[in-house]
Structure formats: C-alpha cells, structure tokens
Amino acid sequence: MTSDPTPTPATTSAAPADPLLAELLGLAREAGRRAGVLLRDGRPDDLAVAHTKTSAIDVVTEMDIAAEKLITGFLAEHRPDDGFLGEEGASSTGTSGVRWVVDPLDGTVNYLYGLPTWSVSIAAERDGETLVGVVEVPLRGETFHAVRGGGAWLDGGAGGGAGAVATDGAGRRLAVRPSPELGQALVGTGFGYLTDRRAHQAEVAHRLLPRVRDIRRGGSAAIDLCDVAAGRLDAYYERGLNPWDLAAGVLIAREAGALTGGRAGEPASGELTLAASPGLFGTLQGFLEESGAWHD
Incomplete structure (x- = not known):
C-alpha cells in the first residue's frame, strides 16, 4: 500500500x-x-x-x-x-x-x-x-x-x-492505536496558505468530516505526525508539505507502526502526505485519491 x-x-x-x-x-x-x-x-x-x-x-x-x-x-x-x-x-x-x-x-x-x-x-x-x-x-x-x-x-x-x-x-x-473503522477514526489535517489550495482542501475536509469520528487541525505537521505515532490520532494527511515539515515526523510515525505514503505506491511528499494505522491506511488513501486531495 x-x-x-x-x-x-x-x-x-x-x-x-x-x-x-x-x-x-x-x-x-x-x-x-x-x-x-x-x-x-x-x-x-x-x-x-x-x-x-x-x-x-x-x-x-x-x-x-x-x-x-x-x-x-x-x-x-x-x-x-x-x-x-x-x-x-x-x-x-x-x-x-x-x-x-x-x-x-x-x-x-x-x-x-x-x-x-x-x-x-x-x-x-x-x-x-x-x-x-x-x-x-x-x-x-x-x-x-x-x-x-x-x-x-x-x-x-x-x-x-x-x-x-x-x-x-x-x-x-510508541505504537500506533489499533486500527478503527473509518467512521471511528480521529483524523488530523492541515491547510496551506495559497487561496486556491485552501479552498480545495476545505472541500476535501467537508467530504471527509461526515465519514469519520472527527477532524483535528493542530497547525504543526511535525506534531500531528508524532501524535499518530503516540496514538493520539488515528491518521493524518496534508497536501503541500515541504521536506522539512515531514522528514522527522514521517520517520517517527513509521517507526511506531504507521503506514506512510502519498498517492498509491508513492512516498510521502509535497503532493500528499498520509500517515495512518495499518488497517486504516488503505481506506483513507482511497478516499483521498477519489477526492483529489493530491491536487489543488
């Protein structure tokens, strides 16, 4: 995956x-x-x-x-x-x-x-x-x-x-939480600073919110990734991260048992970064692909 x-x-x-x-x-x-x-x-x-x-x-x-x-x-x-x-x-x-x-x-x-x-x-x-x-x-x-x-x-x-x-x-x-169903997942995300990107990210979040337990927006990608590792979030995704935003946090999440990546078969990147417990990763990745979370 x-x-x-x-x-x-x-x-x-x-x-x-x-x-x-x-x-x-x-x-x-x-x-x-x-x-x-x-x-x-x-x-x-x-x-x-x-x-x-x-x-x-x-x-x-x-x-x-x-x-x-x-x-x-x-x-x-x-x-x-x-x-x-x-x-x-x-x-x-x-x-x-x-x-x-x-x-x-x-x-x-x-x-x-x-x-x-x-x-x-x-x-x-x-x-x-x-x-x-x-x-x-x-x-x-x-x-x-x-x-x-x-x-x-x-x-x-x-x-x-x-x-x-x-x-x-x-x-x-640290170890990630046991994987919930998507409807029971607490998911973190973030928003960029470009107007068009933020508008599309809001559309994706609007579609996701009724399908999950709730969404959190903390404001630090590095902390969100670590919170997946610590079992404080079930998953985190965001478009538009830079290498310095994700490098340490992705490693920490992955070493705690999360699956990490971007679009299917691709690593986490500025296009899309996703970290989630293993049983949730594929479902959420599929939703983000369908929703176009990887483009503005």
Whole structure:
C-alpha cells in the first residue's frame, strides 16, 4: 500500500548500536533542545512578522531565523562536512553524504499568536533515506525521536497516548492505536496558505468530516505526525508539505507502526502526505485519491 515499508523496531533500547546513528541522534536531540529553549524562553512580547513567504499569511518571525541559525551552527560545529536543507534558507550540499533537514519552528502562526502547538523538527538523511528524526515540543515538555529500524520513542510529557509502552531508561516506546473503522477514526489535517489550495482542501475536509469520528487541525505537521505515532490520532494527511515539515515526523510515525505514503505506491511528499494505522491506511488513501486531495 505504500513505498515506505514499516521496519521492525527495537524492543529493549532507544540507543542505536551504529556509532554514526548514535552520533546523529545525540546531536539532533541536543540541537532541538537548545532551539526549543531559545524559542520558549526568548520569545519577545512584541514578536512581529519578519517577512512572508508564499502569501501574506505565510509568515516568518525573527525567532524562526534565530532558531535555524542556532541549529545549523551547532550541527556544523560538530559535523562540518554535512549538508543542510532548512526552511529559512540554510542550503548546502556537504561532502559527508549526510544532510540535515531542519524546520526550526513548525507552527509559526501558532507561535506568533501565543498558542502552544509548535515544534522544532530535525532529521538526518543519507542517500535520500531518513536515518534519524527528532521533534521537540517545548510547551508539552516532550521530545519525540526515532532511528530507522530502532522504533519510535517519547521522552517527557504526561504520557505517550494509547500506544505508549513504558521502558526503563529509554523513554516510552510508541505504537500506533489499533486500527478503527473509518467512521471511528480521529483524523488530523492541515491547510496551506495559497487561496486556491485552501479552498480545495476545505472541500476535501467537508467530504471527509461526515465519514469519520472527527477532524483535528493542530497547525504543526511535525506534531500531528508524532501524535499518530503516540496514538493520539488515528491518521493524518496534508497536501503541500515541504521536506522539512515531514522528514522527522514521517520517520517517527513509521517507526511506531504507521503506514506512510502519498498517492498509491508513492512516498510521502509535497503532493500528499498520509500517515495512518495499518488497517486504516488503505481506506483513507482511497478516499483521498477519489477526492483529489493530491491536487489543488
């Protein structure tokens, strides 16, 4: 059903045995922690829009820029030969084969308005394959993380949702909820900032809403994907995501047992991103295809 197979996760430890993966995970977690502290504690009372991107409501604040500089600076100090792809402009090829994909503030509008649903998303990839993903959610006190083949884990917070399993010394290992029927599914989604795209996304949501338990729109794709991993959502879909929006979260969801992808047989992408418990994935993917959720 998807070109992103679900690996068999580790059962006893969140620490990867591969020294490279252990290094990448440790650096991503520390960079995410530092950026989270900066964003949480350094937010000015008079925070304003620094500039806009795709439209007048697609905003960037000075804190987005500062957080990306902190993250890329920290990672470059420890791994100077790696490449970068960042939402706020960081772009370099590198020579090591490893590239960091960084969203320094996923949920900028929430952050601008003082809402708590925002995150820092950091992924490390090699040869186009995401190896490590970290999503820091400072106002929840949570850090989600995964290494390819090593399971998905949650540190901090009040609990990991219905699918969390407590493990001593390794945080809480995450697992998706048992698959419901579509009519009992709680589904997350998001909307883009281009007028025509938003109008069509509203039409798709209008068609989906009577068919599911309910729809949630949180405002941070990275958190929504992690909430699928934690059993807080049964599924999440969205059109228009960028690599930095989805790289870490898709890995975390998949390592928790979700199926992930886009249109049938294709990986998650800007065209369409979908993560769902295995028994729900195909049904929801079929509905989204029929509804044209993959185009504007």
